[in-house]
Each structure stands twice: as C-alpha cells, then as structure tokens.
Amino acid sequence: MEVGRLPISASQRGKLISAGYTTLSSLSSLSPSDLARDLNIPDGEAVEILKVASLTNRLDKPDGSHAIVNGAQTAWDMLHEEQLFPRLTTSCADMDGILGGGINCKEVTEIGGVPGIGKTQLGIQLAVNVQIPVDYGGLGGKAIYIDTEGSFMVERALQIAEACVVDMSEYNDLLRKGNRSCQVKVQPNDILENIFYFRICSYTEQMALINYLDKFISEHKDVKIVIVDSVTFHFRQDFEDLALRTRLLSGMALKLMNLARNYNLAVVIFNQVTTKYIEGSFQLALALGDSWSHSCTNRVILYWNGDERYAYIDKSPSLRSASAPFAVTSKGIRNSASNSWPSGISIENTSPRSSSIRSG
Amino acid sequence: METKLKDMGLPKSIANVFAARNITTAKEALSLTEFELMQLLDVGLADVASAVARISEIACPPYQTVLSLLEQRIQKETHGGHLPTRLKGLDKALCGGIPFGVLTELVGPAGIGKTQFCMKLSLLASLPEAYGGLNGRVIYIDVESKLSSRRIIEIGAESLPEIFHIKGMAQEMAGRILVLRPSSLLELTESLQQIKVSIFQHQVKLLVIDSMAAAVSRDYGHAAPRQHPLGWHISFIKSLAESSRIPVVVTNQVRSQSRDEACQYAFQEQSKRKASEAPAGYDSHLVAALGIHWAHAVTIRLVLEAKSGQRFIKLAKSPISPPIAFPFTITSSGISLLNDDGQELKGTEISTIQYQGFHKDIFL
Secondary structure (H helix, E strand, O other): OHHHHOOOOHHHHHHHHHOOOOOHHHHHOOOHHHHHHHHOOOHHHHHHHHHHHHHHHHHHOOOOOOOOOOOOOOHHHHHHHHHHOOOEOOOOHHHHHHOOOOEOOOOEEEEEEOOOOOHHHHHHHHHHHOOOOHHHOOOOOEEEEEEOOOOOOHHHHHHHHHHHHHHHHHHHHHHHOOOHHHOOOOOHHHHHHOEEEEEOOOHHHHHHHHHHHHHHHHHOOOEEEEEEEOOOHHHHOOOOOHHHHHHHHHHHHHHHHHHHHHHOOEEEEEEOEEEEEEOOEEEEEEOOHHHHHOOOOEEEEEEEEOOEEEEEEEEOOOOOOEEEEEEEEOOEEEEOOOOOOOOOEEOOOOOOOHHHHHOO | OOOEHHHOOOOHHHHHHHHHOOOOEHHHHHOOOHHHHHHHHOOOHHHHHHHHHHHHHHHOOOOEEHHHHHHHHHHHOHHHOEEOOOOHHHHHHOOOOEEOOOEEEEEOOOOOOHHHHHHHHHHHHHOOHHHOOOOOEEEEEEOOOOOOHHHHHHHHHHHOHHHHOOOOHHHHHHHOEEEEOOOOHHHHHHHHHHHHHHHHHOOEEEEEEEOHHHHHHHHHOOOOHHHOOOHHHHHHHHHHHHHHOOOEEEEEOEEEOOOOOOOOEHHHHHHHHHOOOOOOOOOOOEEEOOOHHHHHHOOEEEEEEEEOOEEEEEEEEOOOOOOEEEEEEEEOOEEEEOOOOOEEOOOHHHHOEOEOOOOHHHOO
16 A cells, blocks of 8 residues: 555545545645645645645656656766765875775765774864865864763873874975965864764663754864764663664665765765674674664775774775774874885775675 | 753653653663654644754763863872882883773683782772872772782881881771672672762772672573673673772683684685684683673773793783784782883784683792
C-alpha cells in the first residue's frame, strides 16, 4: 500500500485509506478541496498531504535528468564543484597526500585510534587550520568543536594557534618578500575566538546538539568544520538497549551527512578503539560495531607502526588505501621528521574494500 | 536535573500530545525518530519537526568560544587551572602542573612510587596559595590502605621545612586530607556519590583514587579486570572533575601482557608478514591493568617505571606536551626529579611500561 509509506500522521493515513485512496497515483490528480471534503479535514491539512504525496511520487520516479528530478545533480557538476573547494590541510603533508589533499568538505570523515595516538590533537589542529585565510590556500572558516569527553585542552589550542600564525607569516615572507601591506592580520586570540566549543555531558545533549546544529550553522554560515570528539563516549557508557543505540547513531550520522552536504562543510568524527575477537585472535577495531562502520564516508585509523605514528585510510569511496607517517610536535600535527618518502606508501594486498569485509 | 518538556515553551497543543503519550523528558523525545514520533503522537511531520527542533535547542548546552574559556581559566582559577607538582620539569611539560577538570592517571608496577606521588600531591593541594598550593581540602580514596599519615608529615617536614616548622601547621595541613577506605566497589560508588555533593560545600580541591584497578579487581577477581564495565564510574568521575573544576588523580596497576593480546588492527597483520622487523618480545612487557576503554577516558597518563635500576616518570599520554621521561628518586622528602630536562621518547617507548633491574632495597 503506497500511502502507508507517506510521512503523514497515522490518523491522516487512516482517513486516506478508509476514503479509498491507497495509491499515490490516486492522489496525483486530486485538488486539495476535493481531498478535504472526502476526508473531512481542513483545506490546509489536505494541501500538506498532497504536497507530501507529490514529493514522494517524484522521488520514486527518477528520470535521469537533473532538470526533472528535484535536487539531483550530475556527476560532472559534482566534479566541478569539488574542484572549486579547497581541502582542509592536516598540517602533515604526508597525511594530506593519502587523503587526496586534505580533509574533504561535504563529507563525513571518521578518525579512530588508540588512546594517546593524537586524536584530540588532530581535532584541535583541524579547528585551527580551517581558519587559514583563503589567500593562504585555506578555507577561511570557523570551527565547531563538540567535546563529549572533556579532553579538549585550551592551553594546547593556544600553542597550536600560535604555531599556525608563525607558519603563516613565514609563508608570507617567502612569497611576498615581507611586503608590509600583506602582513598576517590573524592573531592567535582571533583563532581561539572562532572555535565554538560545545561541552556535551550526556547522549541526550549530544542528540539535541546534532539536531540544533542545523539552526546554529544557518546563523553562523562561515562555519566550515564540525568536529565531534568523540562520537563514542556517551554511547559506550550505560547503554543497555543496543538496538536503540544503533538507531540513534545511524540517525546522527545521517544528520551530520546532511549538514556536510547542505552547508558545504567538513565533518570529522573521532572514534575510540575496542578489542574484538576475529579469526581466533584479539584485534583492535574501532568501537560502536559493524553497522556504525557503514555510517561514515571515509574512515581513517591512526596507529603505531614501530616507533612512528601512522594514519591509514581504512575506507573511502575515492581514495586508495594507503598509510602515511605523521608526528605530534609541540607545534601540533606535522610531518614525521624521519620520513623520507615523498608521499604515502601503499600497503600491499589491501584494496579499499578488503578491510571492511575482514572486520565484518 | 533534566529539563521537563512542559517547561520548554512548546506550543500548547503539541505539548499536551507529548504529555498524553507520557513523553516527559528531552531524553525520551529525542530517543525516537521523527517518524516514530508521528506514529506515536498522531501529528504531522511539520509539527513534529518544529517540536523536535525546539526541544533540541533547549536541551543542548550553550557554546563558548575557546578564547573565553582560556580567559576564564587564567582569570578565575588558581595557578591558571593547575596544581603545581613542584617537579620543575614535569610542571613545565604540563603547562603548570596537574590540570583541573580532567583525569590524570598514574600507572606503574607495585612499589614504584605511585602512592608516594599521590601523598605528595595531596599535601601540595592542601597548602595555602601563597606557598603554591590550592588552599583546600583533599579527598583521598585509599582502596588499598596504603596511605601513611606519618609519611605525609615526613614528606611535608622534609620538603617544605619553612612551612611545616610553623607551629600547628602540620596539624592543619594534615587535617585537610580526608581519607576514605572503601572495602568494595559498591562502597566506592556510594562514596563518589556523596563526594559529588560535598565538594562544593567543603572547598575540596583535589580528589585522589588510589587505586582504581584495585577497587575493580577486588570485586571481580584478577582474571579479567579489564572486562569489567567501568562505564558508570568513568563518566561519573569525569563529570565530577569537570563540574567542580578540580584535578582528579587516579592510579592504575599493571599486569603482564598475555600473548594473544590485541595490539594490532586487522589491516596491519597483512603488512606485518612482509615487514622485516621482528615483533618485539612481549615476555617482559607490562600493560596497564584497566584496559583500553579506561585508557580512552583519562586525559593525562603518567607512567612510572624502572629501567636498568633507574626510575623514570614519563608522560605517556598528554594532549599538551610531547612524550618526555624524567628520571626520579624517592627520598625522605618524597618524589624528586634527577634532572628537569627530560628525554624525549619515541614510538613504542611511549606506551610500554618497563620494570627491569629495579631493586626495592634502593629505596629502603
């Protein structure tokens, strides 16, 4: 029954069915006043029902052309648009390399790793880097930092912001030979002022904030990154109803994805690590289970490889799986000093899909 | 604590519908999808969407810019929000000491000096601000009954003679350290709940739990302390630290790493087979007793270890400083660093816990 799928209230649906309207086509040629009379409802309500029905109807029949289907976009246009927007640098050239130039706007990127690997530091680095002005190849935006764990350190944010300003003025000197008129105007305090920090203390607050972000960002259009550090924390404590957890998490992922697309911003989600029993041995895996791993577009795992920190692309529709070293220095995330590879090294035997199947 | 839906200024009609369906809190309302709400409440999409938006806006906490956070910390808090440890190198690395509002963990083998460090910190927190302390009470949860009041006085008299030789000072300082000795995890839980209330009333400036691992393993046996769901305690202690803005110091024990222990991801295994370097021997390796779930929760992890007879304290996890190790000794005046420069650590050194060539008689 087609009307069963319409997003309308149960009583409206009941009225439709009892009046004999069971298919979408039966509603398509109806005028609002006719429907209002038949169902014995106000005109306004009838208009709403018809609007919903026609929207659903259109979505059901894609014609292949973006002129006909509302909201569609050709792949060519998408490519064009993608090239227009610069990527967000991680301040580590090697990591940018394997990410195809940096964190992509319009996408949700999940980053996971063991405690102490540098997740929060990377988050702070991104919140600072998003503010690099457009003249310097940055996005010139603001950042939203959602801290669920209380691990954000303001002192560290100041250090990273100071280092970023120093780097920008060095770049300036190099490029413009110290032309006075284009000195860096950004101060570390400005950078800190442009990070909106939300401290989330329960999963209710987390759900509420994700819902509210839509309104918040429409009022602060220059926000270019949303960082959730971490998505896991409140969902790992005291959560007995796992079905509910899965539902809430996937709803949240969907809303974040919509935000990324609608406002053209990057969403970066941090995840914790758990141990998992796979093929006869315990292995590390990102938390929140298998259905969650489908939720994010890109998945990056930070791990220890011998004496160095590495980032590994675990899942991405557009990037090949590769890993690259990075370092956490007093200035923030930087290239690994001992690294001599020009770009990321690829790991043999791993196609983009293989890891997700192994863990599934 | 949670805001009721009826106080959120929803339109009367929809507020009544929520009430009629017994959905009274934001938690209940937001645990349902919009579609489920439409089913349950029998109202249209537009009404549900606007109600959810309204509930979300009210239930979500306000934002602060990081700049305003920084200014607050510097202006309002003692020593910029840090408890100085009086170990110069360590204080410098930590931007001033043990930070307020987060969990700082001490991990290390038995007898390395965790309790010594905790006692010293308790003493420091109780000192007047003029002497670098926090001028407040300390709650010391002594799970293993290791705290020695005599030792505290000794540390005080040796390391801070100028203060402790003032008459009556020792009594006052030691009088500020409240020691709790819970005999089970349940008792610990109850004490924590009580503490939450009394922190605000009694000027408590430091909370020490020595040790968390003992509290857990006592109830559940040593076999699988890491499997125990510490979830409630983790979030409770964290929120306690944060809401009251005090430093919280927690100790953790070590155990030997079993061979099948997870230390790799699935994707790493494939590359490992090709890699020339042999995996490091795991035989002598120690790991923290509380597992990875707990480790995610602590903001700063200090590892106390021994390498060829020398004790080291190292910053194994800290968002504000690079990994550094400092050699230290324990004397009658408590824990002290042998040098303040420290040595920077690399890779696996950071997370491992060493315990070699260390003899207790060095200390005794």
